Amino acid sequence: MKSAEQKPNQVKHVVIVGGGFAGLSCARKLAANPNIRITLLDKNNYQQFQPLLYQVATGILAPGNIAFNLRAALIGHSNVDVRMTEVVSVDLNARMVQTAQGQQYQGDFLVLAAGSQANFFGAPGADENSYPLYSLHDAERLCSRILAMLESVDRDPSLMAKGALNFVIVGAGPTGTEMAGAFGDMLQASLKRETSKKPYRNLAADQGQILVVDAGHAVLSAFSPPAQAYAAKALAERGVQVRLGTSVKEVGGGHVVLSDGAKIPAQTVIWAGGLKAASLSNNLGINTGHGGRIDVQADLTVPGLTGVYALGDFANIAGKDGKPLPQLASVAEQSGKCCAKNILSDIAGKPRDSFHYFDKGIMAMIGRNSGVAEVGEHRHELQGAIAFAAWLGVHAALLTSTRARIEAFLEWAWDYFGMARGNAILDHREELRINWNDDREDRASAASAASTHADKAS
Numbered sequence: 001m002k003s004a005e006q007k008p009n010q011v012k013h014v015v016i017v018g019g020g021f022a023g024l025s026c027a028r029k030l031a032a033n034p035n036i037r038i039t040l041l042d043k044n045n046y047q048q049f050q051p052l053l054y055q056v057a058t059g060i061l062a063p064g065n066i067a068f069n070l071r072a073a074l075i076g077h078s079n080v081d082v083r084m085t086e087v088v089s090v091d092l093n094a095r096m097v098q099t100a101q102g103q104q105y106q107g108d109f110l111v112l113a114a115g116s117q118a119n120f121f122g123a124p125g126a127d128e129n130s131y132p133l134y135s136l137h138d139a140e141r142l143c144s145r146i147l148a149m150l151e152s153v154d155r156d157p158s159l160m161a162k163g164a165l166n167f168v169i170v171g172a173g174p175t176g177t178e179m180a181g182a183f184g185d186m187l188q189a190s191l192k193r194e195t196s197k198k199p200y201r202n203l204a205a206d207q208g209q210i211l212v213v214d215a216g217h218a219v220l221s222a223f224s225p226p227a228q229a230y231a232a233k234a235l236a237e238r239g240v241q242v243r244l245g246t247s248v249k250e251v252g253g254g255h256v257v258l259s260d261g262a263k264i265p266a267q268t269v270i271w272a273g274g275l276k277a278a279s280l281s282n283n284l285g286i287n288t289g290h291g292g293r294i295d296v297q298a299d300l301t302v303p304g305l306t307g308v309y310a311l312g313d314f315a316n317i318a319g320k321d322g323k324p325l326p327q328l329a330s331v332a333e334q335s336g337k338c339c340a341k342n343i344l345s346d347i348a349g350k351p352r353d354s355f356h357y358f359d360k361g362i363m364a365m366i367g368r369n370s371g372v373a374e375v376g377e378h379r380h381e382l383q384g385a386i387a388f389a390a391w392l393g394v395h396a397a398l399l400t401s402t403r404a405r406i407e408a409f410l411e412w413a414w415d416y417f418g419m420a421r422g423n424a425i426l427d428h429r430e431e432l433r434i435n436w437n438d439d440r441e442d443r444a445s446a447a448s449a450a451s452t453h454a455d456k457a458s
């Protein structure tokens with residue numbers, strides 16, 4: 001772990017790809033040093049707060065509550081340049097990146113922190129027909145889709161037979177379970193209220209069906225059995241059905257086929273089935289590890305290269321037991337800080353530190369007043385309202401600014417006490433354009449062939 005030799009007192013240029021939890025925390029820590037110039041490249045002009053995407057999808061929070069302007073986050077640092085641009089390829093040996101607009105950025109140090117994207121595992125039609133939940137755009141689109149279904153059936157109840165109010169969620173991990181719990185609350189609030197307070201008067205309480213499907217044998221598999229049992233009960237109380245030991249074989253335009261042979265009419269299939277590294281990992285010119293991520297050394301450098309680091313969801317970072325750490329915001333944020341520290345060590349000619357993850361535990365919210373948390377390394381268990389409150393506190397703390405925290409708390413309080421999500425907007429109007437007679441099975445099969453081909457190629 002000897003550091004690359006660098007001349008002190010000379011301004012060094014650090015190029016960071018990705019302004020998420022990892023890239024932004026690295027940039028912020030480096031920005032305090034006037035002998036460093038930072039160029040932060042991101043395809044969006046904002047940091048998206050993925051842990052709260054499901055709250056945008058279910059109308060609890062507005063998109064602006066969970067996305068933060070990167071220039072504003074770094075304002076006051078004259079040594080930081082933010083560029084909104086997509087990096088399309090990387091020359092790792094030269095520490096140079098190329099953007100979609102043809103520009104090149106070369107640094108004394110290169111930090112790769114491009115995050116994750118949905119992994120459809122080659123499920124036929126899933127890429128084309130399902131609704132992933134991994135970006136702000138995904139969450140806004142899904143919110144519009146859910147509203148489009150409610151509006152359509154309110155106008156024409158016969159669309160029920162075409163699966164308009166059948167919602168299938170693929171994956172019972174934290175993303176799928178949190179989405180299912182909040183969505184169960186949303187449907188109950190929309191359909192089960194007394195008539196005068198009911199937004200969709202023509203829809204009956206039992207008409208909306210949420211089904212969670214997972215190939216594993218428990219919801220929230222990373223949690224303890226009591227937490228799993230609690231989560232399963234909390235979902236059932238919200239009218240969510242869970243089918244375990246079952247995978248998705250095909251997603252069509254208006255149906256889903258399960259591994260037990262069941263074909264369920266469903267116009268909205270929500271994909272929470274897994275992650276892989278962002279697509280940039282295909283254009284690095286090196287062999288990547290599990291999930292397309294870059295295997296890094298203990299000090300977060302990429303083996304065999306000088307001055308190149310990979311962080312957060314874009315990297316396989318080994319934990320204490322040698323296994324890769326999970327894709328978590330806290331891992332990403334801490335790895336960003338450690339990387340900045342190691343770059344400063346490189347410049348000072350000092351040895352780098354190994355990354356040690358400070359594990360604060362895991363938690364999941366399963367709708368209003370319900371949550372599970374396993375706090376700290378010793379996994380002290382919390383359930384119910386106290387875990388729900390802990391979840392709110394921890395996620396508010398992770399938000400980028402005090403203003404963002406206050407705004408999120410106002411929305412949460414409104415939702416909690418008002419029991420109403422009155423202001424969800426159907427702004428993606430394309431989600432209303434549905435050919436109800438086109439089940440697109442043929443398109444699913446075509447997508448199957450294409451995705452199998454792409455998977456083999458990657």
Ligand SMILES: Cc1cc2nc3c(=O)[nH]c(=O)nc-3n(C[C@H](O)[C@H](O)[C@H](O)COP(=O)(O)OP(=O)(O)OC[C@H]3O[C@@H](n4cnc5c(N)ncnc54)[C@H](O)[C@@H]3O)c2cc1C
Pocket residue numbers: 017018019020021022023041042043044046047048049050051052053054085086087088113114115116133134174175278279280311312313314327328329330332333363
């Ligand atoms: C639905 C969901 C719920 C989650 N819930 C939790 C939770 O409750 N708790 C928790 O700890 N973690 C949670 N996570 C995980 C957590 O959000 C991630 O681990 C974290 O965001 C990873 O940070 P990152 O900086 O590595 O990547 P990201 O935050 O994804 O940032 C990557 C950045 O890179 C940019 N980028 C990508 N490709 C390019 C390119 N080619 N050119 C330029 N820019 C590019 C992206 O625009 C993005 O801004 C959740 C994730 C999801 C998807």
